[in-house]
Amino acid sequence: MRQKFVIGNWKMHTTTAEAIHLATAIATGMVTDDSVTVAVCPPFPYLALVGEILKGSRVALGAQNLYPAKEGAFTGEVSPTMLLDLGCRYVILGHSERRHILGESDAFIHHKVRVALDAGLDVIFCVGETLAERQADQTETVLDRQLLQGLDGLPAATLAHLSIAYEPLWAIGSSGHQATPQQAQDAHTVIRQRFGQIFSERSAQTLAIHYGGSVNPKNADGLLSRPGVDGGLIGGDSLNAEPFLAIVQAAIRQTQPVEAV
Numbered sequence: 251m252r253q254k255f256v257i258g259n260w261k262m263h264t265t266t267a268e269a270i271h272l273a274t275a276i277a278t279g280m281v282t283d284d285s286v287t288v289a290v291c292p293p294f295p296y297l298a299l300v301g302e303i304l305k306g307s308r309v310a311l312g313a314q315n316l317y318p319a320k321e322g323a324f325t326g327e328v329s330p331t332m333l334l335d336l337g338c339r340y341v342i343l344g345h346s347e348r349r350h351i352l353g354e355s356d357a358f359i360h361h362k363v364r365v366a367l368d369a370g371l372d373v374i375f376c377v378g379e380t381l382a383e384r385q386a387d388q389t390e391t392v393l394d395r396q397l398l399q400g401l402d403g404l405p406a407a408t409l410a411h412l413s414i415a416y417e418p419l420w421a422i423g424s425s426g427h428q429a430t431p432q433q434a435q436d437a438h439t440v441i442r443q444r445f446g447q448i449f450s451e452r453s454a455q456t457l458a459i460h461y462g463g464s465v466n467p468k469n470a471d472g473l474l475s476r477p478g479v480d481g482g483l484i485g486g487d488s489l490n491a492e493p494f495l496a497i498v499q500a501a502i503r504q505t506q507p508v509e510a511v
């Protein structure tokens with residue numbers, strides 16, 4: 251059974267004081283249950299600070315982005331080496347906000363994924379369609395392109411350090427829309443099948459696929475109970491410890507084997 255995973259993506263939020271408060275509340279509020287992996291991804295300026303607070307806790311540290319080079323003349327960028335140096339285990343790559351607001355191409359994201367895996371980071375690779383693409387029945391085509399162009403050719407030995415987050419753009423943030431558990435499950439099935447074709451059936455079965463887009467304590471059980479929905483990538487509700495920890499609790503519940511009645 252793939253282990254459930256809950257990741258907080260703080261995006262461009264928090265001040266120093268808020269980051270300290272939030273990280274402390276999450277680290278101290280975590281129950282000692284190791285059936286679920288938990289990570290938070292603060293903004294770059296707070297990685298060192300949050301990393302110190304999380305030391306010795308069950309919460310891992312991740313980053314929201316990187317530049318695909320070890321070092322060099324890349325003004326304003328952050329390397330995988332720096333992230334590892336700060337104690338990061340994870341990095342989110344291909345997030346829709348970077349694809350659509352910052353204009354990152356599939357090819358550039360592919361390069362980032364390769365370099366990050368090569369450096370020894372665990373990659374959370376995001377895919378997802380826009381509302382217009384869904385309405386035009388293009389969801390599978392878009393997922394197919396993002397998977398193929400983002401991942402094809404990765405060495406098989408690195409795949410254990412890769413997970414995928416399905417984040418339909420129309421369900422993210424204050425869009426007012428939420429994907430139903432069935433919509434999430436269907437997309438995850440497509441992603442797993444396609445991943446199996448690109449790599450192997452075996453790697454597809456061990457691949458963790460997370461769902462992201464307005465996950466909250468109310469809908470978390472429904473989403474995480476679905477076969478093939480292995481975790482949640484949380485934006486808004488990762489900015490307060492209470493809802494975030496409630497989502498972790500949902501993941502723990504959905505990990506327990508169902509008791510026979």
Ligand code: 13P
Nearest residue numbers: 259422423463464485486
């Ligand atoms: P929300 O949970 O705010 O919809 O954000 C999802 C997301 O983009 C996480 O990466």
